[in-house]
Amino acid sequence: MHLDHSHDGPSAVSADAHRPDGTRRALRVGLGGPVGSGKTATVAALCRALRDRLSIAVVTNDIYTREDAEFLLRNAVLPPERIQAVETGACPHTAIRDDISANLEAVEDLEDAVGPLDLILVESGGDNLTATFSKGLVDAQIFVIDVAGGDDIPRKGGPGVTTADLLVVNKTDLAPYVGSDLERMARDAKEQRGELPVVFTSLTGQDGVAPVADWIRARLADWAA
Ligand SMILES: Nc1nc2c(ncn2[C@@H]2O[C@H](COP(=O)(O)OP(=O)(O)OP(=O)(O)O)[C@@H](O)[C@H]2O)c(=O)[nH]1
Ligand SMILES: [Mg+2]
Numbered sequence: 001m002h003l004d005h006s007h008d009g010p011s012a013v014s015a016d017a018h019r020p021d022g023t024r025r026a027l028r029v030g031l032g033g034p035v036g037s038g039k040t041a042t043v044a045a046l047c048r049a050l051r052d053r054l055s056i057a058v059v060t061n062d063i064y065t066r067e068d069a070e071f072l073l074r075n076a077v078l079p080p081e082r083i084q085a086v087e088t089g090a091c092p093h094t095a096i097r098d099d100i101s102a103n104l105e106a107v108e109d110l111e112d113a114v115g116p117l118d119l120i121l122v123e124s125g126g127d128n129l130t131a132t133f134s135k136g137l138v139d140a141q142i143f144v145i146d147v148a149g150g151d152d153i154p155r156k157g158g159p160g161v162t163t164a165d166l167l168v169v170n171k172t173d174l175a176p177y178v179g180s181d182l183e184r185m186a187r188d189a190k191e192q193r194g195e196l197p198v199v200f201t202s203l204t205g206q207d208g209v210a211p212v213a214d215w216i217r218a219r220l221a222d223w224a225a
Helices: 039-050 067-074 092-098 101-114 159-163 172-178 182-193 210-224
Strands: 027-032 056-062 083-087 119-123 140-146 166-170 198-200
Touching: 027 039, 027 092, 027 210, 039 056, 039 067, 039 119, 039 140, 039 166, 039 210, 056 067, 056 092, 056 101, 067 083, 083 101, 092 101, 101 119, 140 159, 140 210, 159 182, 166 182, 166 210, 182 198, 198 210
Parallel strands: 027 119, 027 140, 056 083, 056 119, 140 166, 166 198
Antiparallel strands: none
């Protein structure tokens, strides 16, 4: 397990918002968070919500398998050529923070193959509360936790909870069953994050991903400007 957060990887590619041919490259948004919190479900719902208006591609990171990519393919959230899987081996956050080369290659391949793209979503392998993306790989990051993981997760902090550009607290539909106090989670998250935004989602309902989709639209407007 790497605890050193000092490596931020090469930033040459993402520091430049343009591709070699002068066109603007896609906004890259990373989704990280603990195992099973709903990252793939969020990616799938975002694709459905945004794909009619935006050109989107997805990179998934799994430890030993291509399961997340296969879920997205089975559910036909995007055409298959817009989904790429990276197998990360034992340590998922290494591939998004310390050695981002396989992920950078995947995003660049996607832009070459199906671009121009507006948005590339990069899902990290499920990890722990310390997982964050290199700024050399993504322009913004979303950290997805869920109410079933315990309502003390926002209080525990960690770089994902405290520094992600957007904190998503997912599976609010399960709160009554697991005894999670959503107001407490909101209060603790505010304390850890100050002005950084927090949204609560339930992906079982119609349009449950709307707060995340709205946030991405706002980031895209900033990116285009
Ligand atoms: N009840 C409920 N279940 C959800 C919600 N979002 C996701 N799930 C379920 O939670 C399980 C895990 O969701 P995934 O999207 O695979 O989670 P993940 O974070 O991608 O998991 P890893 O990639 O393995 O870390 C699946 O069975 C989803 O259907 C939600 O809002 N409510
Ligand atoms: Mg997943």
